[in-house]
Amino acid sequence: MMKHLLLAMIGTFAVMVGAQSQEGFISLDCGLPIEESPYSDPSTGITFTSDSTVNQTGKSGSIDKELNKIFRKPYLTLRYFPEGQRNCYSLSVKRVTYYLISVTFIYGNYDGLNVFPNFDLYLGPDKWTTIDMEGRQNGTNEEIIHRPMSNSLDICLVKTGATTPMISAIELRPLRDGIYFMRSGSLRKSFRVYCSNTDREIRYIDDVYDRVWVPFFSPSLTEITTSLGINSSGTFAVPESVLKSAVTPANASKPLIITWTPKPSNAEVYVYMHFAEIQTLQANERREFDVVLNENFTWSGFNIPKLRRLRTLYTGAPIKCDSVGCKLQLVKTPNSTLPPLINALEAYTLVEFPQVETSPSDLAAIKNIKATYRLGTISWQGDPCLPQKLSWENLRCSYIDTFTPPRIVSLNLSASGLTGSIPPIIQNLTQIQELDLSNNSLTGNVPAFLANIKSLSLINLSWNNLSGSVPQTLLDRRNEGLVLNLEGNPDLDRFNSFKPKQKKGFMLPAIASAACVLVVVVVVALIFVFRKKKLPSNAPPSMPTTDVGHTSQSQPSFPSNKIKFTYTEVQEMTNNFGRALGEGGFGVVYHGCINGTEQVAVKLLSQSSSQGYKHFKAEVELLMRVHHINLVSLVGYCDEGDHLALIYQYMPNGDLKQHVSGKHGGVVLSWETRLKIAVNAALGLEYLHTGCKPPMVHRDIKCTNILLDESFQAKLADFGLSRSFPTGPETYVSTVVAGTPGYLDPEYYHTNRLTEKSDVYSFGIVLLEIMTNRPIIEQSREKPHIVEWVESMIRKGDIGNIMDPNLHQDYDTGSVWKAIELAMTCVSHMSTRRPNMSRVVNDLKECLISENLKSGESPGMDPMSTIKFGRDIDESDMLPKAR
Numbered sequence: 001m002m003k004h005l006l007l008a009m010i011g012t013f014a015v016m017v018g019a020q021s022q023e024g025f026i027s028l029d030c031g032l033p034i035e036e037s038p039y040s041d042p043s044t045g046i047t048f049t050s051d052s053t054v055n056q057t058g059k060s061g062s063i064d065k066e067l068n069k070i071f072r073k074p075y076l077t078l079r080y081f082p083e084g085q086r087n088c089y090s091l092s093v094k095r096v097t098y099y100l101i102s103v104t105f106i107y108g109n110y111d112g113l114n115v116f117p118n119f120d121l122y123l124g125p126d127k128w129t130t131i132d133m134e135g136r137q138n139g140t141n142e143e144i145i146h147r148p149m150s151n152s153l154d155i156c157l158v159k160t161g162a163t164t165p166m167i168s169a170i171e172l173r174p175l176r177d178g179i180y181f182m183r184s185g186s187l188r189k190s191f192r193v194y195c196s197n198t199d200r201e202i203r204y205i206d207d208v209y210d211r212v213w214v215p216f217f218s219p220s221l222t223e224i225t226t227s228l229g230i231n232s233s234g235t236f237a238v239p240e241s242v243l244k245s246a247v248t249p250a251n252a253s254k255p256l257i258i259t260w261t262p263k264p265s266n267a268e269v270y271v272y273m274h275f276a277e278i279q280t281l282q283a284n285e286r287r288e289f290d291v292v293l294n295e296n297f298t299w300s301g302f303n304i305p306k307l308r309r310l311r312t313l314y315t316g317a318p319i320k321c322d323s324v325g326c327k328l329q330l331v332k333t334p335n336s337t338l339p340p341l342i343n344a345l346e347a348y349t350l351v352e353f354p355q356v357e358t359s360p361s362d363l364a365a366i367k368n369i370k371a372t373y374r375l376g377t378i379s380w381q382g383d384p385c386l387p388q389k390l391s392w393e394n395l396r397c398s399y400i401d402t403f404t405p406p407r408i409v410s411l412n413l414s415a416s417g418l419t420g421s422i423p424p425i426i427q428n429l430t431q432i433q434e435l436d437l438s439n440n441s442l443t444g445n446v447p448a449f450l451a452n453i454k455s456l457s458l459i460n461l462s463w464n465n466l467s468g469s470v471p472q473t474l475l476d477r478r479n480e481g482l483v484l485n486l487e488g489n490p491d492l493d494r495f496n497s498f499k500p501k502q503k504k505g506f507m508l509p510a511i512a513s514a515a516c517v518l519v520v521v522v523v524v525a526l527i528f529v530f531r532k533k534k535l536p537s538n539a540p541p542s543m544p545t546t547d548v549g550h551t552s553q554s555q556p557s558f559p560s561n562k563i564k565f566t567y568t569e570v571q572e573m574t575n576n577f578g579r580a581l582g583e584g585g586f587g588v589v590y591h592g593c594i595n596g597t598e599q600v601a602v603k604l605l606s607q608s609s610s611q612g613y614k615h616f617k618a619e620v621e622l623l624m625r626v627h628h629i630n631l632v633s634l635v636g637y638c639d640e641g642d643h644l645a646l647i648y649q650y651m652p653n654g655d656l657k658q659h660v661s662g663k664h665g666g667v668v669l670s671w672e673t674r675l676k677i678a679v680n681a682a683l684g685l686e687y688l689h690t691g692c693k694p695p696m697v698h699r700d701i702k703c704t705n706i707l708l709d710e711s712f713q714a715k716l717a718d719f720g721l722s723r724s725f726p727t728g729p730e731t732y733v734s735t736v737v738a739g740t741p742g743y744l745d746p747e748y749y750h751t752n753r754l755t756e757k758s759d760v761y762s763f764g765i766v767l768l769e770i771m772t773n774r775p776i777i778e779q780s781r782e783k784p785h786i787v788e789w790v791e792s793m794i795r796k797g798d799i800g801n802i803m804d805p806n807l808h809q810d811y812d813t814g815s816v817w818k819a820i821e822l823a824m825t826c827v828s829h830m831s832t833r834r835p836n837m838s839r840v841v842n843d844l845k846e847c848l849i850s851e852n853l854k855s856g857e858s859p860g861m862d863p864m865s866t867i868k869f870g871r872d873i874d875e876s877d878m879l880p881k882a883r
C-alpha cells in the first residue's frame, strides 16, 4: 500500500493563468541569463527572475538539450559552484513570517560528466539536509515551512566531497500565520498528496500559497469524484480542486491504510488530513470511522458532515513513528454503512534550527566592510561565524552557546590590498579585540574612534600610508595594555610619536568586565561587612555563595556612605512607617521621602530570619552590580543591628498586575501600552542575562514584579531570588526550587537545573497574562493552567476569546497573533526550544511596529486581517487526542 511519492516535475498540465497577485513570492530561476529575466512560467503563470538579480557567486549551466522537453522551464538552467566550500543566496524576506521554501535540483548532465552531485544544504547557520542526487534522473526537491528570524535568509550549498554543488530553482511563498502552527522548529515536507487517479499536479493558482499537491492512488483504493462545489473555506485554504476527489478502500469492509517512512525514522511527525464528504448520502447512510496513527494518535468515531465541506484533522502534539514507519489507518466503525474516505494528506517532520545567527549589528557591520572594500573573498558568504567550521576567513568569533548570538572578536585584513581610509563602521564591531589592517595601502588619519572601542587589545596599522597625527586618546589606551603598531607609515606625524611598547603579554580584559570585577569586589566586601555584623547575632550564618563573583585580588573597597542610612534616618524618611505601599517578598514596603523631595520605596525586612537575610543580601548584591533603565534602582540600604531595609526609587504607578486587572484606577491599558511595557521588561531581563557578567537569572519574573514609573516605563523589581549562573557547559543545580507557582518553569521544577531559560518561561506567562487578563491557574477552568487554556483556544480558533475583553478588540490581529506565538514559544516545555531574551525583545518590537501601523494599513494588505485559526474544526471535542 505504501507508495513512494516523488515530486512529478514532468508532464504537468497547463494551469489557467489569472492576474492573481504573487505578493511576496520569490521565484528564482538559477543560471538564467539576465536578459531573459523575468518571464512567466508557462505551466504555472508564476513570474520567475534570474538569480543574477540577487548577488551570488558560481557559474551558470544548462541541462542536456535532450531533456529540455521533459522539464519545466525554470529547471532548464542551473547554477553550479566550483569555487569555495560554501556558496549562499542571501534573500530578503519578512522576518517572523512563515515561508514555504522549496528548492529544486535537476542535474541533467549539464557538465557532460554524468556524475550525480552530493552536497549539503544549509538554511542560515543550520544544516537543512544533504542533497544526494545519485540516481535521481528526474531531479530532487526539498521543501520546508520555516520562519526566518531576520530580514535576510541565507540558503547555502556546501561542498562536502569531490562533486560540485548545483541548484536549479529557489521558490519562497509567504504563508498566512496559523496554518501550520508550531511552538518551535520548522516543518520539512515528507509529502503532500491529494487522492486521485490522475497525474495532474495541483498548485498555484488553485492553491494561493502555491503548495504543490501531487496525485496519490493505488490499486487497493477506489476513487470517487464529484462535479459539485465544495466549501473549502477555512484556515488551511485547501484548493477546491484538491477536494473534488477522494479514495475509499477497494474492499469496502477493509480499513484504508496509508504508510510511509519518515526521515529520519525517529523524527517527530506532523500530519494534516483533509476530509470532505463528496458523495450524496441517503438518510439511512452514515460514514463514520476511527482514525489511528501508529497507536499514538487516535480519533474514534470521526464522521464527516454530510455537507460538502472541508474538515481537517491534524496531530496537535507531535507523533513519533516506530522503526517500521508511520501507519495511518482509517477503520470503519460498526455503525457506519459506508467505508472510510480521505481526500488529501500532508505529512511533515519537525526540524529544529537551534543555532542563533551572528549578532545582527556585527553582521551589518561586517557586510558593510565587505562592500566598502569590495572584498571578493570567496569564503565571505552566509553567516560570518556559523557554522563554526565554515566561518569566514580572516575573522574570529566568540561562541557561548547555540542560543547566544556569536560575536566577531578579531578581524585580520592584513595584506588584503585595502585602499582609502579606515571606515567608521569598524566601531560597530563592539566586541572586537584584535584589528589587523597591516600591510595595505590605507590612507588618511588614524581615527580617534578606535580609542572608543573598549574591547580592543590589539591594533595593527603598520605598513600603510596613513598620515597626520595619532590621537592622544588612542596613545593613552596603551597604558591599559593596548598593543598599537603603527610602524611603516612614513607620513604619520612623528611629533607625538609613539614608541612601540615593549610590554608584551600583558593584556587587560575588556573594560566592561573589569568594571564588573570591581563591582563584584565591592559586593564581596559588602557581604563581608554584613556577615561580620550578623554573625554574632542569633541569625543563622548565611554564607556568601560562591556563585557570585570569585575574583578579589585588589583591595576590598566599601560602598560609598551616601547609600547607607541609619535606622533613624529610615524612620524619618518614612514618617515613622506611616504609609505602607504593599507587601513585597520578605517584607512590607513603605512610602518615603529623602530631603523632602525624592520619593522612595522602603522595604523593611520583617525579621532577621535566614530567608529574609539571604533575600536582603542577594538583592543588595545584585542591585549594586547592575544598573539598567529597566531595573528598579537601589537608592540605599540600612543595616543596623536587626534593622534591615532596602531603599528603592519610588514607582508611582505600582505594578503591572494592578493595571492589567484594572485595580489601579480602573483605566484599561491599551494593547500598545501593554506591548511597550513588555518590551521594557524584556530589555531589563535581557540585560540580566547577557549584559552582566556573570549573567543573572531573576527567578521570580511575574506581573507583580514589573513596576511602572510615572511615564509607565517598566522596571523589574524583587531580586531576592536572583542567582548568577555559570555560562559553561554545566548548569547551576539549585537545591531549593523557588519562584511563584504558575510562573515556574516545569523543566526547572523537575530537574532543579537553573538557566536563564527559566526566566524566559516565566516571561512567556507574563505575556499570556497581559494578553488575556485571566488568572494563571483557575481550577474551575476546563484547562486550569493558562498555557493549556490558551493552547486549547488557539485550536478552537478563538483568538477573540484569548484576548482581554476589556480591550474591545482594539488591536491589530497580526500583532496579537505574533505575540501569542512568541508567548507560546517562550513556554515550550523543553528549554532549548525557548527563545533567548534578545529574540523576545526583537519579536516584541516587531509586534509593536505592526500595532503602530494598524491605523495606517490599507484593507486587504494585512494577511492576518481575517485570521481565524482552526475554523475547520468546529468543536473543541474535535481536537485530536494523543493516546
Ligand SMILES: *[C@@H]1O[C@H](CO)[C@@H](O)[C@H](O)[C@H]1NC(C)=O
Residues within 6 Å of the ligand: 010, 135, 136, 137, 138
Ligand atoms: C523519471 O520519470 C519518468 C516519467 O515519469 C519515469 O518513467 C522514470 O522512471 C523516472 N526515473 C526515475 C529514476 O525515477
Ligand SMILES: *[C@@H]1O[C@H](CO)[C@@H](O)[C@H](O)[C@H]1NC(C)=O
Residues within 6 Å of the ligand: 231, 232, 233, 871
Ligand atoms: C462555507 O463555510 C463557511 C463556514 O465554515 C461559511 O461561513 C461560508 O458561508 C460557506 N460558504 C459557502 C459558499 O457556502
Ligand SMILES: *[C@@H]1O[C@H](CO)[C@@H](O)[C@H](O)[C@H]1NC(C)=O
Residues within 6 Å of the ligand: 251, 252, 253, 254
Ligand atoms: C473483503 O475483505 C473481507 C475481509 O477481509 C474478505 O472477507 C472478503 O473476501 C474481501 N472481498 C473481496 C472481494 O476481496
Ligand SMILES: *[C@@H]1O[C@H](CO)[C@@H](O)[C@H](O)[C@H]1NC(C)=O
Residues within 6 Å of the ligand: 294, 295, 296, 318, 319, 320, 321, 322
Ligand atoms: C508512538 O507509538 C510507538 C509504537 O507504535 C512508540 O514506539 C512510540 O514511542 C510512540 N511515540 C510517542 C511520541 O508517543
Ligand SMILES: *[C@@H]1O[C@H](CO)[C@@H](O)[C@H](O)[C@H]1NC(C)=O
Residues within 6 Å of the ligand: 301, 335
Ligand atoms: C451505534 O448504533 C447503536 C444503535 O443505533 C447506538 O446505540 C450506539 O450508540 C451507536 N454507537 C455509536 C458509537 O454511535
Ligand SMILES: *[C@@H]1O[C@H](CO)[C@@H](O)[C@H](O)[C@H]1NC(C)=O
Residues within 6 Å of the ligand: 361, 364, 365, 368, 425, 428
Ligand atoms: C552602526 O551603529 C550605529 C549606531 O549604533 C547605527 O546607527 C548604524 O546604523 C550602524 N551601522 C550599520 C551599518 O549597522
Ligand SMILES: *[C@@H]1O[C@H](CO)[C@@H](O)[C@H](O)[C@H]1NC(C)=O
Residues within 6 Å of the ligand: 412, 413, 414, 434, 435, 436, 458, 460
Ligand atoms: C593576520 O594575518 C597575517 C597573515 O595572514 C598574520 O601574519 C598575522 O599575524 C595576523 N594577525 C593577527 C593579529 O593575528
Ligand SMILES: *[C@@H]1O[C@H](CO)[C@@H](O)[C@H](O)[C@H]1NC(C)=O
Residues within 6 Å of the ligand: 415, 439, 463
Ligand atoms: C606585505 O604583503 C606582501 C604581499 O602582499 C608580502 O610580500 C610582504 O612580505 C608583506 N610585508 C610584511 C611586512 O608583512
Ligand SMILES: *[C@@H]1O[C@H](CO)[C@@H](O)[C@H](O)[C@H]1NC(C)=O
Residues within 6 Å of the ligand: 414, 438, 439, 460, 461, 462, 463, 483, 485
Ligand atoms: C603587524 O603587522 C606586521 C605586518 O603584517 C607584522 O610584521 C607585525 O608582526 C604585526 N604586529 C603585531 C603586533 O601583530
Ligand SMILES: CC(=O)N[C@H]1CO[C@H](CO)[C@@H](O)[C@@H]1O
Residues within 6 Å of the ligand: 052, 053, 054, 055, 056
Ligand atoms: C544585485 C547586486 O547586488 N548585484 C551586484 C553583485 O555583485 C557585483 C560585483 O561582484 C555588482 O556589480 C552587482 O551590482
